[in-house]
Structures are given as structure tokens and as C-alpha cells.
Amino acid sequence: MMMPHAGFARTWACIFAVAGMAIAGECMIAAAMRKLGDLDIIRAKSGMPGAIRAVLSSPLFLGGASCMALNFFAMLYTLSIVPLSLAAPATASLTYVGNAVAAKIFLRENVDQRRWLAVAFVCAGVFLLAK
Amino acid sequence: MKHKLTLQQYLILIAVMLTASVGDTLLSKGMDQVGAVDLHHLGLLWKALFNPYVDCGILLLIGFFASYMTALSWADLTFVMPATALGYVVVAFLARYWRHEQLSLYRWAGIVLIVCAVGFVAGGPSRTEIAEDGKPERHDLDRMDSGAGR
Numbered sequence: 001m002m003m004p005h006a007g008f009a010r011t012w013a014c015i016f017a018v019a020g021m022a023i024a025g026e027c028m029i030a031a032a033m034r035k036l037g038d039l040d041i042i043r044a045k046s047g048m049p050g051a052i053r054a055v056l057s058s059p060l061f062l063g064g065a066s067c068m069a070l071n072f073f074a075m076l077y078t079l080s081i082v083p084l085s086l087a088a089p090a091t092a093s094l095t096y097v098g099n100a101v102a103a104k105i106f107l108r109e110n111v112d113q114r115r116w117l118a119v120a121f122v123c124a125g126v127f128l129l130a131k
Numbered sequence: 132m133k134h135k136l137t138l139q140q141y142l143i144l145i146a147v148m149l150t151a152s153v154g155d156t157l158l159s160k161g162m163d164q165v166g167a168v169d170l171h172h173l174g175l176l177w178k179a180l181f182n183p184y185v186d187c188g189i190l191l192l193i194g195f196f197a198s199y200m201t202a203l204s205w206a207d208l209t210f211v212m213p214a215t216a217l218g219y220v221v222v223a224f225l226a227r228y229w230r231h232e233q234l235s236l237y238r239w240a241g242i243v244l245i246v247c248a249v250g251f252v253a254g255g256p257s258r259t260e261i262a263e264d265g266k267p268e269r270h271d272l273d274r275m276d277s278g279a280g281r
Contacts, residue, residue: 026208027208029200029203030207030208030246032204033200033203033204034203034204036204037204038184038204039200039201039204039205040139040201040205041206046138053187055200059210060159096212096216099208099209099212100209100212103207103208103209104209107207107208107259108259109208109209109259110205110207110261111209111257112255113252114252114254114255115210115252115255116250117248118209118213118248118249118251118252119209119212121244121245121247121248122213122216122244122245122248122252123213124241124244125219125240125241125242125243125244125245125248126216126218126219127156127224127241127243128237128240128244129219129237129238129245130241130244131235131237131238131241
């Protein structure tokens with residue numbers, strides 16, 4: 001089997017692109033869900049078909065799902081040129097940090113010290129798990 | 132302000148964690164049985180759909196997406212994220228006790244760090260309330276140390 005190989009710039013461009021699409025996708029889906037409100041309440045009121053209809057008719061959700069689909073194919077491409085042992089922890093960690101920053105800026109979440117500490121611990125944990 | 136989660140909401144977070152990790156592990160086992168897929172053997176993807184491990188993995192990942200979106204409808208993204216990270220810990224335990232792989236000291240250290248991260252976030256509120264001026268209400272922890280070192 002051929003070992004994946006790419007230059008430094010291409011490797012990190014791919015990793016940042018994968019993480020960027022994941023961050024955009026997750027933030028848009030989170031914004032869509034926040035706008036819709038508690039899905040359990042919607043399901044109790046309009047049943048499962050009503051809840052599915054509410055989710056699928058949200059443009060933010062559709063945008064987020066498209067970003068996640070692009071992220072999936074970008075990850076497949078990245079895995080064909082970057083070793084899994086680098087690609088998986090690097091994209092996961094960048095996504096965690098990026099999500100926290102994006103959640104603070106775009107979703108106006110209160111990312112306090114406790115949550116920043118959790119992000120740092122998850123990133124370190126993911127790197128150790130990949131060793 | 133402290134958002135307490137109900138038992139049902141805790142169960143949804145556990146579902147987020149378990150469905151993603153067990154689903155990925157089942158897909159991995161299924162694809163091991165199917166064999167490597169490349170551009171010249173795309174027909175193997177069709178064959179993979181008839182593998183019971185792949186089928187169960189796909190079902191679990193659909194369940195993951197549903198429970199993840201449900202969780203995001205009542206909790207912050209930065210609250211749900213560590214719950215999904217706990218899935219890495221479940222995968223490591225599945226690798227150790229189901230697939231009988233050896234876990235190095237590094238991996239055990241990684242597991243401890245992720246469990247600590249989940250502990251930090253689980254102790255705080257699950258949802259940021261947006262105040263009337265459009266700004267997030269501050270948590271008690273921020274109020275206590277506001278100004279220190281900033």
C-alpha cells in the first residue's frame with residue numbers, strides 16, 4: 001500500500017480546510033437548532049414528522065448540513081495524502097478550538113474559563129489518544 | 132442562572148456519546164471485512180451495504196445525528212462538544228476490551244484529560260441566556276474573577 005505524502009503547505013491547507021468546513025457546519029446547525037427551540041417540545045406538539053419538517057425547512061440547517069457533507073469529502077481527500085495519525089488529531093483539535101471561538105463570536109455563547117479549559121484538555125487528550 | 136438538565140436530556144447526551152463511538156467502531160469492523168475500496172473497485176461500496184456491521188453502524192450514526200441536533204436545541208455548542216469528545220474514550224475502551232488492542236500509557240493519559248474536560252463543562256450551565264441588550268449573560272465564574280489578569 002502506498003503511504004500518503006504531501007508537502008507541508010498542502011498538508012496544512014487540507015487540515016485547515018477540513019476543520020474550517022466542520023466549524024462552519026457545526027455552528028450553522030447549532031444556530032438553526034437554537035432558532036427552532038427545544039426539539040422535544042416541537043415533537044410533543046407536532047409529532048415526529050412535524051419536528052423533521054421544522055428542521056429540514058431551516059435554511060441554516062441546510063447550509064450547515066451542506067458544509068458537513070463537504071467536510072466529509074474533504075476529509076476523504078485529506079486522508080489520501082496525509083497520514084491518519086496526523087490528520088485525525090489535528091483536524092479534531094482545530095475543530096474544537098475553532099468551534100469555541102466561533103461559538104463565542106457568532107452564537108454569542110458565554111465561553112467562560114471553564115469551557116476554554118475543557119477545550120484545551122480535549123485537544124491535549126485527542127493528541128495523546130492518537131499517539 | 133443555572134440550567135439543570137433533566138434525566139431525559141442526560142440520556143440524550145449519553146446517546147450522542149455512545150452512538151457516534153459505537154457506530155464508528157462497527158463501520159470500521161464492517162469495512163475490515165469488506166476490504167479496501169478504491170476507484171477501480173467502487174462496487175465494493177454496494178457490497179458493504181449488505182454487511183450487518185456496516186448496516187448497524189449507519190443506523191447508529193443516523194441516531195447520533197438526531198440526538199446531536201436534539202441536544203443542540205437546548206444546550207450550547209461548547210457544552211455539547213465535550214460530550215462528543217467522550218466518544219473517543221468509549222472507542223478506546225471498545226478497542227481495549229472488544230478488539231483486544233493494547234492501550235499505551237499515553238492513551239490512558241488522553242482518556243483522563245478528556246474525562247476531566249467533560250467534568251469541567253458538566254459543572255457549568257448548559258445554555259447561555261442572551262440578555263435584552265443582545266449580549267450573553269455572564270456566568271458566576273466570570274463575575275468572580277472579572278478584571279483579574281485581563
